[in-house]
Amino acid sequence: MKILIVEDEKPLSDSMVEYLSEEGHHSEAVYTYNDAVEKIRMYQYDCAVVDINLPDGNGLDLIRMIKKQSITLGIIIISALNSLENRIEGLEIGADNYLTKPFHLAELNAHLKSINRRISYGGNNQIVVNEIRLIPDEHMIFVHEVQVTLTKKEYELLLFFIANKNKVITKAGLAEYLWGDYMDLADSYDFIYTHIKNLRSKLLKKGCEDYIKTIYGLGYKFEIN
């Protein structure tokens, strides 16, 4: 997946590039509005990560321009502005998602992957990880071609793990992805554990290998060799 990162804070931009590159994505970083316009005109990307406040322009204008020129591009806004109006405006003009800074890289990655799936496969796609086969649009999971029934949260959890496979996933990042701003994260740690326990036992029952590793005091890792 080719990703353009439009963010003027270089260290943050570097982090995103590094994380996404490890995931096998080809990501390019630009730091200004004008550079972003130029890159979008010259090359083709699958996704763009856009900061709203840029030194020489507004990220929202960039999105408007992209949509006006009917460029097919998944867009995630990242902004320090956490207001409903900004969020609504961003989504209305055609962004696929809106993340408030600070955000978790794992979360960004998971969102990018789900956008990519939607764009590139038009919905008819599946994710295959060894013996696990996942059909995201129908919320169906097969292990060794036997269907596994998961709850909504367990399903989302698995999707998040697969998106960030072989990465350390912090409990905080996991909680924020699963529950959003709904609860103080501290509350949710206990039942993250419960959900993971249930998911793991359901997968194991169907003969799935135990991929979910617990990293003590920190989080989890979905380990695939």
Added chain:
Amino acid sequence: MLAISLFVFLIGMMAFYYILRKQVDQNINLELQNRASSITKEFDAAHSYANQLSNMSDTIIITPLKNFQKAEKFSDTLLLNPETKKYVLYREHGFVNSIHGQNYYIQIFKPLEESDRLIVRIVMVMNLLVMMIILTLIVVNRYLSRQDWKVFYDTIAKINNYEVNSDKAFELQESDIKEFEDLNRVIVTMTKRIKNDYLNLKEYIENASHEIQTPLAIINSKMELLLQSGDMQEKQYKSVAEAYEASNRLSRLNKTLILLAKIENRQFPELKPVNPAIMINHQLESLEDLIHSKKIKITKLLDPEATISVNPYLAEILFVNLIKNAIRHNLTGGHLILELTSQSLKIANSGSSTPLDPEMLFKRFHTSSSSPESLGLGLSIVQKICTMYGFQISYRYEDELHVMQVNFSKA
């Protein structure tokens, strides 16, 4: 003040003149009557010269003097009234006159009774007049001073109700009194300065909070990357994990503070009819995990028709904070009772067996010992939203339940 006094004085003078005039007239009338009656008597006793004149004012006593020993004099004297047989006070004038070389001492009399009465009446009228003036002045004075103090009391009331974060302009009434004007001027200057300081501080906090977001994002992302690099020892891993946890906490705290500042700045002006029942049901669904994990039994009595006119986003925050709070401080296997009417929302939960201190409850960063992870800002936000819409929020402890009640009616 001066005009009113002069006016009262003028009226008094006029009244005084007429009353005095009337009294003098009366007096003269009386005198004339006396003379009339004495004339009548004289007619009746036309020939009895021996008879003493009934009215002493007509009496003239002439005494021949051997030598010139008596001088002119004025004196008071008592004379017998032959009719009433009573002594009456007279003013006597004695003088010497010489007729054909013979000196005579002549005494004439004037009764004092009438003029006495006149004097008494004059004094009385005078007193009355003075009293009237004094009374009027007191009344006028009180009225005027009340007018003046009104400005003062108005100032006090306005200072008492002064809120530094309100948008209303702070204006004081004008006064004729220099001291009050001075006072008001000083107060207005002071409030302006306080307000400016407050706004500066607020702006600073807002900017700071926003500026903090980006460095926090960098810190978080770098630590997340650090955690991915597998070449760390467990000890280092643990340190990074803890630092990551802390910076996460900081970002949540910062987000919440920004939200609080926004509510205070009234940056949610849009009002819409909101159905709390739908919202609460939706939130209970979202909090399902939390509720299940604590095995909390929920009793819902929600009026599906109830609507309130608020900002939907703030309503969401208000309800979710109240519900989260009731869950977080609940016992495992405890109760949560939600009662919604068009007037109020009541959220009751089981919990610690001691009532909480309502004074401390809504304070920022006040956290109970049972839940040290919480930021202690939830109820602070709840209160801010309630204050903004004029809702009444109250806490009580009854039947071993902690009850939070929000009355939607405006105070």
